[in-house]
Amino acid sequence: MVNKKILVGGLVVIILILAVALIKSNKKIGPAEVDPAIPDGAGQNGSLIKDGPAIPDGGNEIKNKIKKEEVQEKIIISLPYAPSQPTSSIVPMGETIFHPKPQNPEGHPGIDFQWNLGKPIDIIACINGEIISAMKTPSHNKWDVTIETGNYAIAYHELETIDSKIIQGGKVSLGQRIGEPGKFNGNHYNMHWELRLGTERICPLNYFTPDAKARIEKGWADTNWPELKRNAPDICSGDYKDKND
Numbered sequence: 001m002v003n004k005k006i007l008v009g010g011l012v013v014i015i016l017i018l019a020v021a022l023i024k025s026n027k028k029i030g031p032a033e034v035d036p037a038i039p040d041g042a043g044q045n046g047s048l049i050k051d052g053p054a055i056p057d058g059g060n061e062i063k064n065k066i067k068k069e070e071v072q073e074k075i076i077i078s079l080p081y082a083p084s085q086p087t088s089s090i091v092p093m094g095e096t097i098f099h100p101k102p103q104n105p106e107g108h109p110g111i112d113f114q115w116n117l118g119k120p121i122d123i124i125a126c127i128n129g130e131i132i133s134a135m136k137t138p139s140h141n142k143w144d145v146t147i148e149t150g151n152y153a154i155a156y157h158e159l160e161t162i163d164s165k166i167i168q169g170g171k172v173s174l175g176q177r178i179g180e181p182g183k184f185n186g187n188h189y190n191m192h193w194e195l196r197l198g199t200e201r202i203c204p205l206n207y208f209t210p211d212a213k214a215r216i217e218k219g220w221a222d223t224n225w226p227e228l229k230r231n232a233p234d235i236c237s238g239d240y241k242d243k244n245d
């Protein structure tokens, strides 16, 4: 009887080991990893005048190849600027006026937050993360900061200045000041901002806290730019509509 119990127990252990091995091997089976070339995160100049050639945004530096099925829980992000400093206008994702196809396959690959010149604007970290790049990009002479949180990355681009603690390899905490938005053509402040999952830019709207989402939607509602709204009626328009996970 004792031997039988040992035998049965041994079989159970073997079955468990096989089951675990099977689950692990299944996890490795999936669609081939895709590493598409990232189109330029061309920043626009924050004016009502069409801007010039596309500006590279350093997006190609991100080579996160983690597969979607292994992605962690969805992140929750706060407003990337001080709530007391509402935007004066927003340039939505997917617009094709300043980012025409085919040079920009998906149109504008992020959201531009813009403010009238005047009192200083604070760009702040909308979630804890690690700074994977913080550099001045020569082509537009502005600072581009990218901060990673798990498999997500957030780009705060085209900043005029960044704080001394914002250095590659450093960490930021939710609410920490990153810097101030870029001045373009002397009539607007502008920050080009993106949420990425791996290498893919996604619509961030459903990642914001309800308060942040409401403030950004109000910023879009208050944007008085008929030509832009005809081209891209929503904050995530065109190819970015519903592209949020």
Ligand SMILES: [Zn+2]
Pocket: 041, 042, 043, 044, 091, 108, 110, 111, 112, 191, 192, 193
């Ligand atoms: Zn932009």
